Amino acid sequence: MNFNKKLRSSFSRPLFFSPPPIPIIQEQAALLIQERWKAMHIRHAPDKATHYLQHILVLSEAKTRSFASLQEVISNPEIMNATRSILIYLEQIKDYLLPLRTPVPFKDKTHAFLFAYLVSTQKNALLDFSYTDDVNLYEHAQTMLNAFEQLLATIALAEWKTIQDYTEDEGTDLLNQFHSAQIQYYTTYTQWKENNPAKLLKLCLDYYCELESKRLTILCSLEALPAELYSHLTKEQLRIKNKIEALCGSSGLDQLNHALAKLHQQMDIQQQNIFPVELLIHKAALEGNNKLALALSSKSAPSQTSTLNQNPIITYEQHIFKEYQKIHPLPLIKERIKQCVDNPQAHRLSIPILCSRYVGSYLTHTLILDLLQSPLPSIAEQIPETFYLDRIHLITFHALYQSILKTAAILSYIKFYCDNYGVYLTKEEWAIQKDRLLLWHSHYFKSTKDSELFYLDLLKHILLFNDQSLTITEQLAFTRLIQQIENRESKALDLLNQRLSNIFATYLLNGKLPDTHMAIFKTTTLDEEVLILAQDIMPMIRLHSQVHSTFYKKEIEKHLWQPIADYLKQISASKELPILLLAEEESFFSIHHKVHKLAFVVTGLQLINQTLNHNDMWNDKGIEHRQLKKEASVHGLLAMITNPDCSMQHIEKALFRIMHHLAKEQKISLDHLCEKKLSKMFLSVKKEQSLIYKSCLDDVIKELMRRINSKKKAAISPNHLLFEFNEVFDGLELQLKHCMSSLKKHHLNSDYEPTTEATVHLKSGEKAFHRR
DSSP states (O other): OOHHHHHHHHHOOOOOSSOOOHHHHHHHHHHHHHHHHHHHHGGGHHHHHHHHHHHTOOHHHHTTSOHHHHHHHHTOHHHHHHHHHHHHHHHHHHHHHOTTOOOOSOSOHHHHHHHHHHHHHOHHHHOOTTSHHHHHHHHHHHHHHHHHHHHHHHHHHOOOSSHHHHHHSTHHHHHHHHHHHHHHHHHHHHHHHHHOHHHHHHHHHHHHHHHHHHHHHHHTSSSOOOHHHHHHHHHHHHHHHHHHHHHHHHHHHHHHHHHHHHHHHHHHHTHHHHSOHHHHHHHHHHTTOHHHHHHHHHHHOHHHHTTOOSOHHHHHHHHHHHHHHHHOOOHHHHHHHHHHHHSGGGGTOOHHHHTSTTHHHHHHHHHHHHHHHOOSSOOGGGSOGGGTTOHHHHHHHHHHHHHHHHHHHHHHHHHHHHHHTTOOOOHHHHHHHHHHHHHHHTSSOOOHHHHHHHHHHHHHHHHHHTTOOOOHHHHHHHHHHHHHHHTTOOHHHHHHHHHHHHHHHHHHHHSSOOSTTOHHHHHTTTHHHHHHHHHHHHHHHHHHHHHHHHHHHHHHHHHHTHHHHHHHHSSOTTSOOOGGGGGGHHHHHHHHHHHHHHHHHHHHHHHHHHHHHHHTTTTTOOOOHHHHHHHHHHTTHHHHHHOTTOOHHHHHHHHHHHHHHHHHHTTOOOOHHHHHHHHHHHHHHHTTOOHHHHHHHHHHHHHHHHHHHOSSOOOOOTTSGGGGGHHHHHHHHHHHHHHHHHHHHHHOSSOOOOOOSSOOOOSTTSOOOOOO
16 A cells, blocks of 8 residues: 555544544654654655765775775764764665564674675684684675665665555565665674684774874874864774773773783884984984984984084974974964963963063963863873974873872772771872782773772772771772772872972972872872872973974963053053953053054044045046145154143144145145034044954054064055155054063063973083983
8 A cells, every 4th residue: 555545544434423542643644744744754765875885885995995994984983974874764665665574683784894895805814614603604695785885786776756666676685685684693793702802803993093093194294283183093092991980891802902012012112113303303302312313314404503502402303393383373272372371370371471581481381281181081182293302201191190180089089998998008008009000001901890899809908918808888988989089080099190290390490399289199109100290290391391492482472462452452551451451551551642642633533534635526636645644743743742741632723723734735625513623523532432443453453463472563554644654653562562671570570481400401502301
């Protein structure tokens, strides 16, 4: 029965005295709407089938690819989404045409379906045909994919308008064949997966290591981090890791840890062939091997090294960064700097630090500490672009920092329970427990359940050794505390994170660990790990701050002096200044008046030119900017701008004198109405309501801010009247820079560069730093 007959039959039922209950009517109506929707939905089937066959994946194309290439294709999100979509679409068609079919016995249909392409085209790498399961899997995968592509090809060539067209076509038989093949394949795949965990595990391990190799290559590249690609790789790694854990549990994760350690070891050995030479030079400089760094840099850029001064590595990296800036816009670091200037206290900064000559060094410390504190499992996407040579180092330091933090939190809970039972460990015993936890945390992957059992067993073992034991309630409470740490929901962990970051901040600035906040770290001997990590971070901080300090200082000053522009735009100069500018209130009051008077003069001259030109439209003669500037100078307007005793009224009178003089010179007659109109426009300017005046004021302020933020004088367009007032700008620039210099001196009682005991020497042949 086609859809139209079903529809007619629903309206031709006999009427009974007792109508059916309302829920039954609603159910029938819902079913009828659902059938109608499916009938209309099928009209789009040819387009969807054509798109999949032409743009997504077909068996003939899959056969031309290598194992790694095909594995990459079928894990592509676009391919997976398109396959999921077409399979769902076919299921919807089955709902209408094959309502009594046997359901497909598999939940994750998309991954299993795409795996069939690997089975069909890479049989030698996956299957052993001496086993029945492998033979059946290969045959059923081939049958299903052939039925799938034959079904899509038939649908793509069809021209259906209604569901009846489809039922009368051969499509129903092909759909039935594909459904049967699907059931056979998914059933065989499930059985093969259960009987071949080792083979599937090897496949997952190889694929994970391939993803890891790509991830490390991206991190070590000099290009900007491709966020979408990196995110896809990490998500795919997480999926494979979960698959390995589900397949083989803890033993599978142990094998994954071993495979990753082997991969990292191989990449370290082959790093000279894998990584860019700039990264190798940077790594050699950090490790104190300056002879190697200089040799590599001379090969990569001999023209640069021939002119290098006493710090050749710094000069070389500054040159590399200068080239890097030309290609990459650096949005992440610029946004981070803006946040630091807008709210310095939240980033361990202050106004005196922002005014310091060594602000670049302070900012380097802040950026690194913010990354170390991050609770995210991966910080790669948070790393600012200026650290493009240090991504691997920062990820490693973040992992070590988080390991110390987590160990401190767990040991603090263990100490709490031990104290409750009167159990007190010696420093040597705490060191043993600390080493066990750090070793456990050094593993790449651990299941959450295994971690909880490990920590609980550690506490139980300590108490049992001292003839004490936990109650069931205490065990559950301890496990909940551990779960909060694992899920980053522990307030104790947040508090320790803040304390640990303060400890690192003190060491990185002063070269020694503080006396405060060290109790739990000293008790558990974690202060040794804190010191070693801080010493390892120091060479990177020193080199980075020396390479990028100039860039950081320049970017900070762009944002630091933005309140000047905001203040100058205000209508009234009497409004309260920000704290940064308050010490030079009188000077800024004077600059405010000069800027607004300059904007008034330029706007007034433009309006005079416009008025005179309008009254002599027949000749259409405009007055040259140079002549306007000359008249302004002759009639004393330039002196009025800098004279604090001259007001806007004085300027207005001078502008009228200039207008009359020019009108007489140009032989243009001006009536009383024209003067009244100009007077009205001047009044609008004085009230700062004129759009022309606002535009001119913006141009004046932008030019002034460009001059103080850049060594190069930004040339105003010669077509702009402001171009003729360069000497006024020079005076304002000089006065503004003097104010900025005075403010820096006011906010800085003493200006010194952060120093440490672990001084880094970047001269040729000297050791960069000493590890513990």
